Amino acid sequence: MEDRQTDAPPLYDSVVNQNTSPPSYPSLQVLSATQIQSYYIPQPIPQMPAPCVVETISTQRRHVRTYRSKRCCFGGLGGSAFLVVLLIIAAWLGVRYGSSLWTLSGKDKETDICPPSSVNCDGKRDCSLGSDESRCVRFGTANELQVMTSKAGSFLPVCAQGWSKNIADQTCQQLGFRQSYAVDVLKSNSSVFQSMNNQFSNTIQGSVNISLSCPLQQTVSLRCCDCGRPPVSTRIIGGDMAAEGQWPWQASLHFRGHHTCGGTLVAPDFIITAAHCFSQEKSDYLLPSNWKVYIGMVSQLKLPSLYNVKKITIHENYDPDTKNNDIALLILNRPVSNVQPACLPVFGQTFSPGSKCWTTGFGVTREGDDSGSIILMQVAVGLIDLVVCNKPAVYNGLITENMQCAGDLIGGKDSCQGDSGGPLVCKADDRWYLTGVTSWGDGCGKINRPGIYSNVGRLLTWIHGKMQQERQ
Ligand code: ARG
Numbered sequence: 001m002e003d004r005q006t007d008a009p010p011l012y013d014s015v016v017n018q019n020t021s022p023p024s025y026p027s028l029q030v031l032s033a034t035q036i037q038s039y040y041i042p043q044p045i046p047q048m049p050a051p052c053v054v055e056t057i058s059t060q061r062r063h064v065r066t067y068r069s070k071r072c073c074f075g076g077l078g079g080s081a082f083l084v085v086l087l088i089i090a091a092w093l094g095v096r097y098g099s100s101l102w103t104l105s106g107k108d109k110e111t112d113i114c115p116p117s118s119v120n121c122d123g124k125r126d127c128s129l130g131s132d133e134s135r136c137v138r139f140g141t142a143n144e145l146q147v148m149t150s151k152a153g154s155f156l157p158v159c160a161q162g163w164s165k166n167i168a169d170q171t172c173q174q175l176g177f178r179q180s181y182a183v184d185v186l187k188s189n190s191s192v193f194q195s196m197n198n199q200f201s202n203t204i205q206g207s208v209n210i211s212l213s214c215p216l217q218q219t220v221s222l223r224c225c226d227c228g229r230p231p232v233s234t235r236i237i238g239g240d241m242a243a244e245g246q247w248p249w250q251a252s253l254h255f256r257g258h259h260t261c262g263g264t265l266v267a268p269d270f271i272i273t274a275a276h277c278f279s280q281e282k283s284d285y286l287l288p289s290n291w292k293v294y295i296g297m298v299s300q301l302k303l304p305s306l307y308n309v310k311k312i313t314i315h316e317n318y319d320p321d322t323k324n325n326d327i328a329l330l331i332l333n334r335p336v337s338n339v340q341p342a343c344l345p346v347f348g349q350t351f352s353p354g355s356k357c358w359t360t361g362f363g364v365t366r367e368g369d370d371s372g373s374i375i376l377m378q379v380a381v382g383l384i385d386l387v388v389c390n391k392p393a394v395y396n397g398l399i400t401e402n403m404q405c406a407g408d409l410i411g412g413k414d415s416c417q418g419d420s421g422g423p424l425v426c427k428a429d430d431r432w433y434l435t436g437v438t439s440w441g442d443g444c445g446k447i448n449r450p451g452i453y454s455n456v457g458r459l460l461t462w463i464h465g466k467m468q469q470e471r472q
Helices: 076-100 165-174 460-469
Strands: 137-139 145-148 155-157 182-187 193-196 208-211 218-223 250-255 258-267 270-273 291-295 307-314 328-332 356-361 377-384 403-407 423-428 431-440 451-455
Touching: 137 460, 145 218, 155 193, 165 218, 250 270, 258 431, 270 431, 291 328, 328 460, 356 431, 403 431
Parallel strands: none
Antiparallel strands: 137 145, 145 155, 182 218, 193 208, 250 258, 250 291, 258 270, 270 328, 291 307, 307 328, 356 377, 356 423, 377 403, 403 451, 423 431, 431 451
16 A cells, blocks of 8 residues: 555554564566566565464365266176166266366366357256356346346346345345345336246246336346445545444455455455465465455454455456456355445446545555555545556556556555555445455556556456355
8 A cells, every 4th residue: 555645654663573584575577668567476464473363274175076986786787788877977977077177286277168058048057167157147227137048138127026035035145145135126218128937946047037018117126235335434544544444345365374465345255356366376375275364354463253265266367467357256164244345336337537446455555665554554546547547658558458547647646565456446326336456556656657456347247157156
């Protein structure tokens, strides 16, 4: 976190006596005048060791799916026929699921295997990991529930007739939430709808049918959790330090006992963070049991109860060289209760360049510092247009559509090392929406070098898709 316009917080070293020498961050290198690249290898930021908190040791292990055949002895013709059938089934399973087995290489990737006959959004899961059914629901403006079915081929609003709290709960569970929070009706001007069948069967897309009429044109608006409204209203206290309860969704991800990255709680079981936090070279970082998650605190010296990580899912198309698609999803070992998550944007929701948003984190408060901030820091940053950010004098074409620039072209207001994975939130209708995930930058707070965040709006389909596939 950098904000040279306000009083700097007490230096970490003045608060804590360091016994161990901190790891050093590789210095930034300028490859050529036109190619700017930020180098950051996630490493634990030296801070105080966690004060006594009761740890529940994770028993989580990497899932290795294997198909073991039982050895049986059969006599006679019947027995060999049975064996042949068994072999055919085994071969079929091998073809269908074989390559979706977890590989234990450094770069774990789950690949979904879909048979040629697979149909998207028909309510029947065809692919091994279910990707054919995990991109069929989204929220539009005013949280309008929109469902795509194989028959419709496009997203349509859901008619409110026949809707119930029970269906709302099941739809939210399908999306990775625990239950529904609020249901409302909207007046739609659509001429085609999805109407509820008599009963909910497994998925919402499997429970609706296209219809050309809907009584009073009333469609469903659905919220799966109360989000983005912190108990403490935004007030800057002591310069740049965040107040308790101001950014409740802020997570601190500890790798082997040290704060290493930030994260954002977006649903009771899910944290959004950056893919680069799980450095591709060292597989230790990919091991869920090496991580602990603390949520909602404002001081590293007062850690709340911890959460273990059940699974780390990294964007399949994350590119460590360009930092494109720098996003990851963590599943927690138990749901977080009584902590307000940040809202995920709805489909098509954008914040215009110049919007004043906030980024928060426990990262270093001055570029080059060895240790992160003990206190949660906050800084207001303006969103910067992609075209401006890609100008030769700024990032000269390095910024992709999946990135969001924010900060100040005159420098000074920025996130920094250790803030990665943390939130960039913008306010709309009195709620804070997760707009970006702290990703990279050339230095911190430098002129013409704003901070780069992963663009959550652009990565929303991936987020919802994974949350559905990994639902608890
Ligand atoms: N990559 C850094 C991290 O892992 C975040 C850098 C953000 N830099 C910036 N100038 N905003 O903590």
